[in-house]
Amino acid sequence: MVEDIVKSLGFLCLGSRLRRIGERLQADTQQIMEELGVSLQAAQYPFLAALDRAGPLTVGELAQAVGIAQPGATRTVSQLLEMDYVDIRTSPEDQRRRLVSLTSKGQELVDYSRQSVWPRVEQAVAELCDDFSGPILQHLANIEDGLAAMPLAKRANPNKERKS
Amino acid sequence: MVEDIVKSLGFLCLGSRLRRIGERLQADTQQIMEELGVSLQAAQYPFLAALDRAGPLTVGELAQAVGIAQPGATRTVSQLLEMDYVDIRTSPEDQRRRLVSLTSKGQELVDYSRQSVWPRVEQAVAELCDDFSGPILQHLANIEDGLAAMPLAKRANPNKERKS
DNA sequence: GGTTTTTATATAACATGATATATAACGTGT
DNA sequence: ACACGTTATATATCATGTTATATAAAAACC
Numbered sequence: 001m002v003e004d005i006v007k008s009l010g011f012l013c014l015g016s017r018l019r020r021i022g023e024r025l026q027a028d029t030q031q032i033m034e035e036l037g038v039s040l041q042a043a044q045y046p047f048l049a050a051l052d053r054a055g056p057l058t059v060g061e062l063a064q065a066v067g068i069a070q071p072g073a074t075r076t077v078s079q080l081l082e083m084d085y086v087d088i089r090t091s092p093e094d095q096r097r098r099l100v101s102l103t104s105k106g107q108e109l110v111d112y113s114r115q116s117v118w119p120r121v122e123q124a125v126a127e128l129c130d131d132f133s134g135p136i137l138q139h140l141a142n143i144e145d146g147l148a149a150m151p152l153a154k155r156a157n158p159n160k161e162r163k164s
Numbered sequence: 165m166v167e168d169i170v171k172s173l174g175f176l177c178l179g180s181r182l183r184r185i186g187e188r189l190q191a192d193t194q195q196i197m198e199e200l201g202v203s204l205q206a207a208q209y210p211f212l213a214a215l216d217r218a219g220p221l222t223v224g225e226l227a228q229a230v231g232i233a234q235p236g237a238t239r240t241v242s243q244l245l246e247m248d249y250v251d252i253r254t255s256p257e258d259q260r261r262r263l264v265s266l267t268s269k270g271q272e273l274v275d276y277s278r279q280s281v282w283p284r285v286e287q288a289v290a291e292l293c294d295d296f297s298g299p300i301l302q303h304l305a306n307i308e309d310g311l312a313a314m315p316l317a318k319r320a321n322p323n324k325e326r327k328s
Numbered sequence: 329g330g331t332t333t334t335t336a337t338a339t340a341a342c343a344t345g346a347t348a349t350a351t352a353a354c355g356t357g358t
Numbered sequence: 359a360c361a362c363g364t365t366a367t368a369t370a371t372c373a374t375g376t377t378a379t380a381t382a383a384a385a386a387c388c
Binding site: 019023026041043068069071072075076094095096097 | 373374375376377382383384
Binding site: 070073098 | 336
């Protein structure tokens with residue numbers, strides 16, 4: 001058996017590690033979804049949830065809402081459009097904006113998911129995390145807030161005041 | 165300003181969230197590396213570290229060591245070979261195995277990195293994480309151990325004993 | 329009011345993970 | 359010893375993120 005170097009290196013490889021854990025969680029979530037008959041990628045769920053919660057949103061607002069870059073949102077929206085879960089119309093006041101909203105099929109999927117899928121996933125993840133004491137979500141929030149306040153590159157820089 | 169739905173959904177979107185945090189960390193690490201003149205992708209570092217620590221390794225052992233699937237290891241090894249950081253030779257006892265080892269250029273990069281790059285990255289990440297009390301690494305270890313012991317799909321399943 | 333800058337979205341190319349499958353070498357069982 | 363199963367690696371394709379850049383609409387500025 002070979003040593004897990006990413007684990008051994010600890011903080012040095014935290015990025016790789018979070019990423020691989022996240023991929024694992026998404027893949028497992030995907031499996032739960034398939035077992036419950038939802039034909040959707042796990043990464044597309046947050047888009048539907050955001051639309052359900054916040055009404056019609058533009059592509060850019062969706063990108064913000066799910067926390068990814070705009071081109072990723074454009075792509076996912078196209079896929080959801082293709083699958084007929086969302087509807088797109090150009091904003092009348094500003095023809096650059098494209099307003100994305102749930103179709104009735106999309107709303108049905110959300111309703112079903114909220115009832116049958118999400119509680120199960122949430123419970124499973126919570127069970128996975130809750131065994132141990134400290135609140136991991138607080139940790140992650142702190143990490144994200146910390147990154148927003150000062151990127152690693154700045155933290156790594158000896159003279160922290162002025163940077164490129 | 166739009167609500168961060170992934171953050172709001174908490175455990176439900178933990179996968180997406182870890183992934184995006186990991187990507188952010190990797191990107192920031194990449195920037196630190198560039199500032200220090202290292203022409204390497206952040207994700208390739210664990211491979212060099214593993215080789216440095218555990219001597220020549222096969223492709224499969226490397227995949228295990230860095231915690232990814234074998235095709236990913238094959239690709240990264242090819243890239244490192246291209247950049248002349250590693251050397252590959254077929255194992256004499258078993259011609260299926262390909263033994264990967266650091267070249268002198270690779271070893272130099274590791275030595276330089278251990279001295280100048282890794283401590284900085286590690287310190288930056290540790291500073292990012294250490295402000296708050298609980299040990300996040302323990303959390304992540306628990307998450308990974310927990311996933312290994314029982315995948316989410318099983319945890320989500322009402323009758324947990326027997327599953328597909 | 330026409331030119332320039334900004335903003336919103338789309339597209340292209342890449343990074344890095346995954347799975348599924350092909351191929352070739354090894355080992356085994358009759 | 360040969361057929362067959364196993365194992366190690368490679369290849370193909372996909373998922374999902376990124377950055378850089380193109381395009382078109384809106385806003386701002388003489």
